[in-house]
Each structure stands twice: as structure tokens, then as C-alpha cells.
Amino acid sequence: MKKLLLFTFLFSAFISCKNNETKIGQEVETEAEKSIAQQIAEAHGLNNFDEVEEIQFTFNVRVEDSLRTSREWTWKPQTDEIRLTEGDISRNYTRTDNIAEDDKDIDQKFINDSYWFLFPFQMVWSDAEISEEKTGIAPISKEEMKYLEVSYKDEGGYTPGDTYVVYYNDDYLLEEWIYKSADGQREMPTTWEDFEDFQGLKISKSHKSPDGSFELFFTDIEVK
Known part of the structure; x- marks a missing residue:
């Protein structure tokens, strides 16, 4: 027993x-x-995004010593209510599947600015075609890094056919990328630097060209 x-x-x-x-x-x-794109998005804080009620940021572009663009955005992701302040003018709209014709110009600006702001998340949110992981020499640092090619369809959207080559480190944080236009006439590498944590979202506040003459940067960032 x-x-x-x-x-x-x-x-x-x-x-x-x-x-x-x-x-x-x-x-x-x-x-x-998990795909590499998912791991990159999560490294930048994707898992914390569902808790976000409002995001504020100012999108700025400086060429040489001249500030060419400055747009202030307030976005409520849960309802997709958006406000743009540009100079003395403020406009509001709500993103839907059918954007009103009068709102398409502001929507195009928002898509552009928010893609720069949260591109690691867009790799998961959008319907982009993403390549297998590759290894190569990054365009600015000239260091060997892993990278992905993120390509958009030739139709639909505001800039169909565009491709982004994103270079990332061992922590899956972006360090550099190359923007390539669909027609092959434009190619622009910039850095991903000056990261800061905002309520669990890791935001790169500065993107610079190789010679530093161009900088796209974010100020007045607030995540609630």
C-alpha cells in the first residue's frame, strides 16, 4: 500500500x-x-497606449537656422478628436472612415506629423508591408545595425508607395531611418534621438539629417 x-x-x-x-x-x-515590428512597437511603449486619454505635441521643422513649420496638436486617441493650432488659427475635426472634404488638408498634416511622432506604433497599426529582418550599415552612424523595410501600397493614403528603412538597436529602439519616396526621386535619412519617457511612451524628440542642416523635432509634449 x-x-x-x-x-x-x-x-x-x-x-x-x-x-x-x-x-x-x-x-x-x-x-x-511576436514579429520584429511588434517588438519594436512594444519597446517604444505600445502596451501603455490603451491608457492614453490625450496627447499634446508641437511638430517643428528647422532648416539651417530658420524655423519653417510649427504645428500644435491635441489628440484624444479613444475618440479620435483632434485639434490643430497653427499660428493664430485653431481647427477641430474627428477622424472617421469618411473624412469630409473640408478636413482632408488638416487630416493630411496630422497623418504626416503623427507618423513621425509615433512611427514605431504605426508599424503595427497600419497595413504596411514589412520585410524580414536584415543587417546592414546605417546611413548616418555608419555602424552595422539590424533593419526592416516598411513599405506602403501604391494606392490609397496621401503618399502611396512610400518606403521607410528603419534601423534599430538591440533594445529594439529606432536609431536611424531612411525615407524613400514612391517615385524614387527623394531619399532622406535622419536620426532618431533624444528619447524621453512620457507615461510609458518612449518618444524620440529629435530627427536630424546627416549634416545637421535639417531637424524635425517635437516640443510641448504631454501625455495624459
């Missing part, structure tokens, strides 16, 4: 251990199945 009880105990313990191994194995497998 004692031998039977001992055997039953050992068998139960073995089954328990096997179950634990299976669960651990499933967790590892699930983690491994």
Missing part, C-alpha cells in the same frame, strides 16, 4: 512538472512568435 501511495505521489508530481514545462514552453513560444 505504501509503495502504491508513493508511486501515485511520484506520478502526480511528474505530471505536474510536465504541465509546468508545457506552460513555460508555451510562453516562450508565444514570445518568439
Whole structure:
């Protein structure tokens, strides 16, 4: 009887251990199945985005010593209510599947500015075609890095056919990228630098050209 009880105990313990191994194995497998784009987005704070009620930021472009563009945005992601302040003029609209003709100009600006602001998330949110992970020399630092090519369809959207080559470090944070226009006439590499954490969102506040003559940067950032 004692031998039977001992055997039953050992068998139960073995089954328990096997179950634990299976669960651990499933967790590892699930983690491994995440795409590189998903890992990049999560490294930048994607998992915290659902808690965001409002984002404020100012999109700025400086060429040489001249500030060419400055647009202030307030965005409520849960309702897609958006306000743009540009100079002395403020406009409001709500993003829907059918943007009113009168709102398309402001929507185009918002898409452009918010893509720069949260591009790592757009890699998951949008319907872009994303390449396999590759390794190559980054355009600005000239260091060897891993990269992905993120391409958009030739139709639909405001800039169809555009491609972005994103270079990232071992922590899956972007360090550089190259923008390539659909017609192949324009190619622009810039940095991803000056990261700061805003309520769990890791935002790159500055993007500079190789010679520093161009800078796209964000100010007045607030995440609620």
C-alpha cells in the first residue's frame, strides 16, 4: 500500500512538472512568435497606449537656422478628436472612415506629423508591408545595425508607395531611418534621438539629417 501511495505521489508530481514545462514552453513560444515590428512597437511603449486619454505635441521643422513649420496638436486617441493650432488659427475635426472634404488638408498634416511622432506604433497599426529582418550599415552612424523595410501600397493614403528603412538597436529602439519616396526621386535619412519617457511612451524628440542642416523635432509634449 505504501509503495502504491508513493508511486501515485511520484506520478502526480511528474505530471505536474510536465504541465509546468508545457506552460513555460508555451510562453516562450508565444514570445518568439511576436514579429520584429511588434517588438519594436512594444519597446517604444505600445502596451501603455490603451491608457492614453490625450496627447499634446508641437511638430517643428528647422532648416539651417530658420524655423519653417510649427504645428500644435491635441489628440484624444479613444475618440479620435483632434485639434490643430497653427499660428493664430485653431481647427477641430474627428477622424472617421469618411473624412469630409473640408478636413482632408488638416487630416493630411496630422497623418504626416503623427507618423513621425509615433512611427514605431504605426508599424503595427497600419497595413504596411514589412520585410524580414536584415543587417546592414546605417546611413548616418555608419555602424552595422539590424533593419526592416516598411513599405506602403501604391494606392490609397496621401503618399502611396512610400518606403521607410528603419534601423534599430538591440533594445529594439529606432536609431536611424531612411525615407524613400514612391517615385524614387527623394531619399532622406535622419536620426532618431533624444528619447524621453512620457507615461510609458518612449518618444524620440529629435530627427536630424546627416549634416545637421535639417531637424524635425517635437516640443510641448504631454501625455495624459
